[in-house]
Each structure stands twice: as structure tokens, then as C-alpha cells.
Amino acid sequence: MILLDPRLTPARPDLAARYLQGAVEAERFVEGTVLEVVDAQAPLRRAPAGDAPLETEALLGERVIVYEISDEGWAWGQLEADRYVGYLPANALAAPGARPTHTVAALRTLIFPGPSIKLPPVAAPSLGARLAIAHHHERFAVTAAGGFVPASHLVPLGHKAPDFVAVAERFVGVPYLWGGKTSFGLDCSGLVQVALGAAGLAAPRDTDMQERSLGVAVMANADHSNLQRADLMFWRGHVAIVRDPFTLVHANAYHMAVAREPIVEAIARIRATDGEPTGVRRI
Numbered sequence: 394m395i396l397l398d399p400r401l402t403p404a405r406p407d408l409a410a411r412y413l414q415g416a417v418e419a420e421r422f423v424e425g426t427v428l429e430v431v432d433a434q435a436p437l438r439r440a441p442a443g444d445a446p447l448e449t450e451a452l453l454g455e456r457v458i459v460y461e462i463s464d465e466g467w468a469w470g471q472l473e474a475d476r477y478v479g480y481l482p483a484n485a486l487a488a489p490g491a492r493p494t495h496t497v498a499a500l501r502t503l504i505f506p507g508p509s510i511k512l513p514p515v516a517a518p519s520l521g522a523r524l525a526i527a528h529h530h531e532r533f534a535v536t537a538a539g540g541f542v543p544a545s546h547l548v549p550l551g552h553k554a555p556d557f558v559a560v561a562e563r564f565v566g567v568p569y570l571w572g573g574k575t576s577f578g579l580d581c582s583g584l585v586q587v588a589l590g591a592a593g594l595a596a597p598r599d600t601d602m603q604e605r606s607l608g609v610a611v612m613a614n615a616d617h618s619n620l621q622r623a624d625l626m627f628w629r630g631h632v633a634i635v636r637d638p639f640t641l642v643h644a645n646a647y648h649m650a651v652a653r654e655p656i657v658e659a660i661a662r663i664r665a666t667d668g669e670p671t672g673v674r675r676i
Contacts, residue, residue: 400448400599403460403471403478410460410471425458425470428486433518434575435485437477441467447572448479449583449598453516454493454523457486475586475598491537493523495547498554498591500563500576502546508533515540519575520560521587523550553593557676558623561588561634561642564651569644581632584644584651585625588634594676600632608674617656625674626656628667633659635673 397417403410409419430451438445441463451457451472459470468483503514508530518524524547525537533541554560561584570578574587582600589596589607597603604627611624617638620626624635633643633654641659644651660670 400478401471401476403458403469405469408461408469410458423460425460427473427489428457428459428468428470429489430455430457430481430485431487432482432485433516433522434577435481436572437472437479437481439479441465441469441480445480447570449475449477449572450574451481451485452522452575453497453518454525456489457481459486474595477598491525491527494526494550495524495534496550496552496591497522497524497546498548498552499543499546500567502542504536504540504542505533506540508541510543519577520563521574521590551593554591556623557588557592557594558634558636558642560591561585561651562636562653564588564644565642565653567644567651569646569649569651579644579651581644585632585634589676600627600630603627603632604672604674608676611673611675613670613673617660620656620673621675623676625676626670627672627674628663628670631663631667 404413404417407420409417409422411422411424414422430453433453435451436447437449439448456473457470459468461469462483466483467480468486469480471478497518497520501517501519504516505512505514526534527537528535534544534547567576568578571580573579574583586596620635620638622637626633633641636642640653641656642653
């Protein structure tokens, strides 16, 4: 039997994706249906319960391959972008609408029901959310669904931020949230994934996946003076972004926020709980 990562494998004893037939055992196999996230963000949980651990979040406009929708209102499926598997609220999903044309480039924007900032906003999508823009009205971009978004908060789909470290630094002060990847809260690997995504670089969701697949390995010297901006420093279960040879930026549970921290202080502090850094990857 092939050992498959359960985080990325849509398979349960009773149900699995059709493409896994022959690779896993399940009572039945289904093709799956592509749906789209219609909420500003949707939690993807480990189990079909509101108090189940948060694994990650799907942002507005993301596509999800759904294999089951339960009577209790949970959709079990796989995110199209990073292949993560879990349970999402079914009411946060709908049949795909118009193809996204723009991405939110602000940490967070607001969608208004009309062309006035005095109207109560109907949604607050975060950086990386995708929107289908039909036309522009004065300083607003108007979505295919009729929402009005400040046009200055959007960039065309495919736009690449020139410096993902600068993107990450914009999150400084945002609360730490296990499994989060929005300006309301995010974790260490979520920060890396979102910042790299803004620069047009796809990244897997979790720290161990990122350490295996991102960039190339760099041998750090004893005092880490050979580190460069945009290097990623890894520990067991943690990742930080090198801001310069002396400073990191990372989401961490010590500060309970995204913070800048001197590299030598971070290494000394983390050594007590997670040991020495396990590697450095250069993007």
C-alpha cells in the first residue's frame, strides 16, 4: 500500500476521490464537484464540527473539489490551490461564477453594496482573495455579483509583488492564529504561503511541506551571518522569514502575533522548546 499524506489525500474508509482508486481502499469512489468559496474566508477543519481544530482557511474566490456534502451542512473536499483536504461549511461554497480577474492586494478590503463608503460593507476579504470584476465606477471596481470594492485595493490576477518579505512585514502586529491565513490572524506557515502567493510563488500549506519543497537548501554558518533577505529558516514545526542578516519576521505563539525579532534572540528562545534550526531554504 502506498503511504499517502492524509492532509493532501481525499480518502476516508467510506469515501475517496475517483483518481485514488487502486491506490487507497474505500467503500466507494466519486468524481467530486468543483465549487467556489463565496465567503470572505472559509475555515477548513479537521472534522465536521465547529469546534474542530482549524487546519487552514480558503479565501474568497478559491476553488474546492467537493466529494460530499453532509446533511449537517459540511462539505468534505480538497482545495484546488494547495491540495489541502478537510471539512468546510457548505454554505460558504457555491457553483463557480465568473472567473476571477483581480486579487486583493491590501491586507484587507471592504465590499460595499453600492458606490458609497457610507454604506454598511457586506464582506471584508483579505489579501489574496480573488474577485471577478465586471467594470469600474468612479473609484470602485464593481464585481460580477454587484459589489463595490475600492479599486486601489486590487491588482490584476497574475500580478506579482516584487518582494514577498515586504508583503510579510505588512502583517506585523496581526494576531497569531493556528491554521489562519488572513489579516484577522495567521500562523507561521500561513504567513509564508500568503506572502509568497502575493509574489506569484505557489507554496504548500504546512511547515514540513515548505521545508521539503521551497527553494534550495543553504548551509548556514555558526553565526548565521551568511543569511540573506528572503531566506526561510526552519525549526521543527516552525518557519520564519529572514528580513536581513540580523532580523526575522514570523508569526509565532510567543508574541501571539506576526513580529520582527533579532535572529540570535529567536534561535536562543526557540532552542528551549523546539531545538536548533533544522534548515535554511533560499527562495
